[in-house]
Amino acid sequence: MAQRTEKELQDLMDHYKRYQNIPVNDVIVVTQNQGANDPLSVTPETNEHEHRNIVEKEPRRILEDPLAFMVNMGAYYQGKGWRGYKSYIGNKIFYPDFSKNIKEKILSSKQVQDVIHQLADRQNAILEATRKPTKKFKKLSPAEQQKRIRKQEKALCHELEIVANAIVDKCISTMDNVRVIRVAVFLVNNILVRLYHQGIHIKESEWVELKRVALIAQQNKQSLILLPSHKSHIDYLVVSYVMYRLGIQVPHIVAGDNLDMPVVGSILRSCGAFYIRREWGDDIMYKTILEEYISILLSEGMNIECFVEGTRSRLGKLLAPKLGILKIILDAFLEERFSDCYIVPISLGYDKIIETSSYAEELLGTPKEKESVWGILSSSRLLQLKWGRVDVRVAKPYSLKGWLEEQLSMRGNIDLSDTHQKSVLLKSLGYRVLADINSIAVVMPSALIGTVILTLRGRGVGKSELIRRVDWLTKVITDKGGHVAESHGMSTSQIVDRALTIHKDLVGERKGKDILEPTFYGINPFELSYYRNQVIHMFVEEAIACVSLYTVVKFGGGKELQKMRYDDLLAEISFLSSILKLDMIYKPGGIESNTHRTITWLADNNVLEVTEDGWVGLSDVERACGRENYDFLCFMIWPFIESYWLAAVSLFSLAPPSKSSTKEPVWVENKLFANRAQALGKTLYYQGDLSYLEAVNKETLNQAFTRYQEKNILLKRRQGSPKPVSEVALSLDYTPDRVNGVLSPRGHLWELVERIGKFRREGKNRRDNATVSTRVIRLAEIVAEDNATPPTKAIFKKANQDKSKL
Template identity: 45%
Template sequence: MSHDEENVDPGSNSAPDLQILGDEITLQPSGFVEPSVEAPEGKEQALMNQFASFRAEPLQYEPRPPSDTIVSEADPVLCRFLREVSLYVSGHGWRAYDRIIGQPVFYSGFSDNMKTMVMAAPLLQKRISQLAEARVEVEEKEGILDRNAPDHSTKRAERRRELEGALQEVAEKLTDDMICKMESKTFIRGAYYLVTQLLTRAYHQGIHVSSEEVLRLRKVADMAAKKKQSIVFLPSHRSHVDYVSLQLICYRLGLTLPVVVAGDNLNFPVVGSFLQHAGAMWIRRSFGDDALYNTLVQSYIDTLLQEGYNFECFIEGGRSRTGKLLPPKFGILSFILDSIISGRVEDTIICPVSTQYDKVIETEGYVTELLGVPKKKENLADFLSNGSSVLSLKLGRVDVRFNKPWSLRRFIEDQLSRLPTVPMGLDTNHQDPEVRAVREKILRTLGYKVLGDINEVSVVMPTALIGTVLLTLRGRGVGKTELTRRVEWLTARVRAKGGRVAHFGNAPLSEIVDRGLEVLGKDLVGLVDGLPEPTYYAVDRFQLSFYRNMTIHLFIYEALVSAAMYTRVKVGGGPSHQDIGYEELREQVSFLSSLFRGEFIFSGEGLVVNLEKTLRGLEADHVVRLDRDENGNITTIGLSDRERSVGRENYDFYCFLIWPFIEATWLAAVSLMGLTPPPGQKEDIWIEQNKAQNMAQLLGKTLYHQGDLSYFEAVNKETLKNSYSRFMEDEMVHVVKSKDPKIPPRIQLDPTWRCPRDPKTGALLAEGKLWDFTEKIARSRREGKNRRDGATVSDRVLKLSDTLGRRLFEEAEEPGGKGKVPSRLSEEEAEAVSKSRKAARSKRTKLGQRPHL
């Protein structure tokens, strides 16, 4: 080990990062800096040579090839390539993937062994027996089996065995299609080499991890292996590269590769088989009421966790198209939770993982999807064409961070200990309302804890810093000097909030900014030529918002407070006219936080505590001035003199972060007005949910181009869907989902939220419950010099929303053929909606009425 390496302080607050670029490992100073500690900067040092034994001893060299090794000077690149391939084929050193930490994988017969264990699971066999018995009873009722026949018992038993045999065959086929098939070490060595070559050509600066975190992970993995416990990796999901990078890290560390939950939409010819043999398990996108399939998935997960195999699923379900974390999806988590609560699995280790990118390969495709273009079905041709184009990209680097792993069993016990009483049958009686409520609460708490853990270790990339700065400016563009200054300021703010910023060793900030601009490219960030100073501007604000959203979680409280203050700040006049009373501020912050409860992750400390902390922090940063009474209670909030003297740049920054989301929510609320039935229209019409959301998007595009909407990203399909989900939770809108999979969900605006109409003209009126709700959102909207909320705007917006809404009702009433979606509910559906409304009202009462209008 070199002298420089010996000087690395393993106990410092700033653990070194490891850059993994193919076989090369480089030691770098950490990107994490405590708020009060200066970041140590040091030269990037080669931790290992080209073929280092990182797995066995992460801080030790592997001997170099003998000095007499023959290397052709004529073609050193070819010789190096051939030597690398030979090392993988021969399984030299760590490439052999021997002596791994965890349960054995990649051996002949692995798949058969797994299939045998899954099929033998008591849970699955019990379900098969139940389904066979249920079918026999149906056949008896229908007279297919004659109960009065003298040989009824014999025929009944024979029929049951026949049904059980058929179900066993179906289960075996489903199991074979589902399970991962880690059969060959030669295959995984070759797959590792191939994927590494592709990934490190696209992300030419490699994969970065924290040495402290990976050493801790190895230690946890070692202890888990001895107890035959699984590590369940729960990563964030922004790209298909997420699971590739985690698999590469596990291979490089010498950990058992996790079994990765993957949607069967990726299981297309050639690629599907490759992924399944590399660790993917295929599941349907929707299980429906298929009891056998549900039980089969549960049995497979039970088996993996019982046997101590590592496991990976994405906490958000699908990829985030917006750049920020999505709300947790509870499908696979519920299976894992059931494995522990039932006692079928003693314990498992949860490991939240954050994956960040300088640039995400798929962002351009995300934009088209978010603008309403239907997602294309995955196929081999697109995969190959995309793969070849990736080779020419220069996308910077990938940063992967692992939070401290923790025991799921201990987490569940802690949650149960907080309950006044634990209902009986928690592990078995899933139909009991009290049991379901407790399980849902634990599941929800688990999901949001994982998201919080991911945010805690997430690294902010230079591209995210640049994107955030460019989208939080008042002007059209920014000079290079000012851009660098604002990136430096934002870096300091991120660190002050306890966040982590990616680093580049001793490189000066201007060089880091240049690297970020190069990765983002001219399609996202433009450069104005011929000016005294290089001046940059946002070319594609929609796509650039993906990178801005990577930082918003750090400042969400400040952003909400600033937006609430804006209700007074935008009034103008002297400073005293722009002050806001504490109660008025608290009420608007409460309203906004309720609007965004499904959009952002909030602390569990509650509104009052979070608001007090945020205000004190803004006061300490000299952004706001707090007036207090004789008891020290805050009475009035206003912008500080210092903040005014710097042109409100800090306050405006927080507003610019949240304004696009406020615009999107306002747009969604405005679109609801169009769901008010037209005059003379029957009120029992139900509109297809997708069509209503598409109408909202079309409304938004029109308002943007007509100047009534400030942000084009407000027409983001994902954010509009989140708003609609929130409206449904608050029973502003009702939704019905048919048992027929061919009939899409349909919605209807609750009668109490419908806008009144002019009795003479039939035009929507700017009054009523929904209008007041929309106006309350509008109070925190950005007002530019070309737009003001007023009678003209309200009249124009209402007319447009009504026009588009009438089209929906006309289409719903049009006669159609066999495939026409019914615009009215069946008796069964109407009864289900009625029960759903009662349950929702009861749930809200128990929750103490969340803040909402």
């Protein structure tokens, strides 16, 4: 297809704007300034409506305005305007036999057929090797024997084709009928406008740019790869809803097979969802079919949506990237299965997340509840609540081909057939996407409130102080290039009041005749930390620098005693940044340039000062204001440092029991070890040796254990069959010594504990290292003694103990 000029592309844009023409009597939000053509009609001359609530005038409840609600429902039924979804940008979907055609392409592909014959040959060879030839078979001529073997192989191929057919049926989406998604969008529209009563907000210029790129992709039969942040099950509903509403081809959505529920799973599949297993191990048939399906979608110019984090973030911040789907896409591109595609990072921001209470429980060790139809239906009570707004932001799309060429040019010669080098490239792409999401993320009022409340010393904060700190935080985020949700003319006091109303279950208010002003406090700091963590990416380098300086600040004394040489500070920052690298997303650049930029920012903002002879310490301005900004930055990162310290301490529980005579590593089931680490953490928290209960969360602990594996401190293996079990053990170099049979606070492992402990927040029970070591190691010893008992016996022992208590 010939390339079109910019003018022709603009004409196409105008055509797609005109298709959304909406009758005057329609209830879709069209302001006088917009005209009646396009929800995204924006010109270079004006930016008056840059931020828009696209559901501003949607009827929410039938009882509020029965006529408007019925007219709206009729518009969906008749397919008027954008609701009809007839002239979207992108290659054709939602036609009869759409999924049938895709299925036939998958099953008839060379890749799938080769695997079927390969598996049939393998099974046939095994059958022939194990079968005892019968007298009847021996009487057959060699040609007849071969004919019989081929017939058997053909039968095996037929059986494997049935298996492949079943996998395809369970996997692929069924986007065959536009009426199904039209009904689904009507339902989603009513759920979203009721639950998030302040609307769905977009930045128009971002979506106009996405439309422009989508037109180019359509012209070249290329796909958009939508990569949203993943905070809630609502995410995929919001993205598809906005894509549908603004006239872009809705994506095929990669979803875990745990969501393939009766009824609901089928509806989601009809709207673009396709379900994949979390793991497929050595199942070559499944792996090949999935790769072929995605490759065909890409070759057909179908948009694909997947969550680069892999799962919903239970912490509020972005998780490390999971690269499975991106690997399939990159491999298909390198195999020239498609010409190019466009990477589209998307940020989703909510005033309140539906699942935060269950997230907190899961992070503390409560087993995850399986999704069910009943679970979804029973949440209908949520529709009676009003949970603020949703912000959907889109980063500038970029070509995968262009990105790859840029990487190859920057990195020099890369052998893309080398697994390790390709893995480095993939990881770079994953973190590029996360950085792009962070760069466009909108900080919601709830995140501002949660951050302020959890980063102030004391039991609570007065209303006036809360407003002052929210103003300060808003200004700092904006000055750093971040984005805060639009206020639309509201005062900070009004914004704070709205956020407090939405989060009255998390933020309490103390008031009365004997209290001079209303005072707010965190009812549930653990759950509230979810919202604070949405801001951490803005301050992570500054927080690490401040905590590194804290290693001398915490000892008190005069100004001269609370400063560090710049080189010493750089060494502390390098260590801590390296330890936290899996949990934090840093700005591009090396540690030295990043530190220089960070210290410069802190000095420019009067938090720190740098002397001419190379000393770094607190500024006089910061000392005069009671270290409020310095402490704010430390409070941001302290809970994560606590988690990594706890993870290091819990490694003592992997020490061989006192009666063990061997020096070999003691292997413990990974899940059992993780549970023991959380039990140790909860005990330390309630006894005062851990400052934050959120430090016990299994998400950060698992990241810490992964980091210690990378540093060869913790070993990991998979044992057993047919379902292998993960086991962990302590490296011999880090196995602690015993003195008179008692674990000793010395050796490489204790050095690691103390090294991380330098950065921890001081507390009443944590000033004396000797006392800490005695208490912590005593508790770790209790757990380590259980290593002498096989897990199964330990379970029975506990069960019998529980029975004896009844």
